[in-house]
Amino acid sequence: MTNPTSNISEAVARLYDTYPFPPEPLLDEPPPGYNWRWNWPAAYHFATGQKPRQSQVRILDAGCGTGVSTEYLVHLNPEAEVVGIDLSSEAIAVAKERCRRTGADRAQLHHLSLYDTPKLEGEFDYINCVGVLHHLPDPQRGLHAIASKLAPGGLMHVFVYAELGRWEVRLMQQALALLQGDNRNDFQSGVKLGRQIFDSLPENNRIVKREKQRWSLENQRDANFADMYLNPQEIDYNIETLFELIDASQLQFLGFSNSDYWQLDRLLGNAPDALEKAKQLDERQQYRLIELLDPEVSHYEFFLGRPPIPQNDWSSPAALEQAIPERSPCMFGWCSRDIMDYNYMPVTLSEAEFEFMQACDGQRTVGEILPNCALDSDGVRSLARRQLILLGPSS
Structure with a gap:
């Protein structure tokens, strides 16, 4: 069987x-x-x-x-x-x-x-x-x-x-499966057939509009097209x-x-x-x-x-003071006030934020850095929430 x-x-x-x-x-x-x-x-x-x-x-x-x-x-x-x-x-x-x-x-x-x-x-x-x-x-x-x-x-x-965001993709997957029948695992023929269908459908067709709006750039490559529209299994x-x-x-x-x-x-x-x-x-x-x-x-x-998983929002003033801050390894443009953050989004640091981040050497605690810059504790928490600095306990 x-x-x-x-x-x-x-x-x-x-x-x-x-x-x-x-x-x-x-x-x-x-x-x-x-x-x-x-x-x-x-x-x-x-x-x-x-x-x-x-x-x-x-x-x-x-x-x-x-x-x-x-x-x-x-x-x-x-x-x-x-x-x-x-x-x-x-x-x-x-x-x-x-x-x-x-x-x-x-x-x-x-x-x-x-x-x-x-x-x-x-x-x-x-x-x-x-x-x-x-x-x-x-x-x-x-x-x-x-x-x-x-x-x-x-x-x-x-x-x-x-x-929800792949509804039109699913429709084209089912259409190609119906047309290919027993040959649906002939992926090269499936790519050729799928491209012919896209070329034939009216410009105002919902599937075509979604393809052009969302997927067409990556689907120029046959491997991407096949992965999206011809996969034998998708949930x-x-x-x-x-x-x-x-x-x-x-x-x-x-x-x-x-x-x-x-x-x-x-x-x-x-x-x-x-x-x-x-x-x-x-x-x-x-x-x-x-x-x-x-x-x-x-x-x-x-x-x-998999538990136990620690969770820390650094709301405790004592814990925050003892935390050691490090600049995020995932940002572009440092050392500058104008940087790209972990999601490649532009960020302009305030003078106080920039001063604090310059002092983040992975050795000194927040409590040791703050007296020498204009940033306050809430500003440090904001930097951490935005993943611009990483905070960790000193011991």
Whole structure:
């Protein structure tokens, strides 16, 4: 008897063997810039409010594809041991070449399914799982498998698709599957067919308009087009089904990484009665309300943790005074008052903020720095909330 789950996994593997993903070019130098979610100290501070106590950690890139994320994880975490796994042998081959070219020689890369993650030795302090779970025939099983390797106090960064912002994508996926029939795993023919359809549809067609508005730039590459419209397996989530997945993992939800999107005031700030009613909802209901009122969200990106997870907002004056501040490793333009923050958004520091950040040497405490600059305690907390500095206990 054939195993439907195995057949689906094999079909997904064939897609990525045909079009290794992501199709980013190979470089002969370290990757440019940063993704703060792949920097252990920055991600840990965002999720917990404080710096991690150690930098010599083990990181798993679960579903590493062609190694774009793996390469960043190595270069952004110079003291970490990094392991990458992926279902596609062709993607792993590209990942190995990518890491070889840029000297990311601490990356250990394995051709391995997420379901087989428990076969890896030891536990991991940080697990990165981007764009993978929604392509599994059993995402709960996949998440449970990688969660089993997360160390106590460890974090997981997860990215899965959202149904509301990908509605038109789903329509085209179903149309192509219908037209291809038994040949739907002929991905090269599927790309050709899909492009012909887009060229034929009227300009005011809803699917065409969404493609041009949101996806066309990246979908110029066949690998991106195939990944979006021809994947043999995809599950899109909404807030309710997302938290069913999270709850089944038995890990602690630590928040969305794009926290600005999930603010009620952004949508209801000019409707005080509605805002007051919304704030009476529980947290998950508020999230659901936000995505219903602004259905542009195409994915969920969030952090999970295995307790015990410390949480610190530095509201205690005594704790703040004893904290040691460091400038964030994820910003551009320092040393200047005009910088780009961890999300590549422009920030102009006040004179007092700039003076304080200049004094952040990783050695002195907040209490030792403040008497010599014009910034107050609330200003320090603001810098920490905006991830411009990372705070950690002095002992």
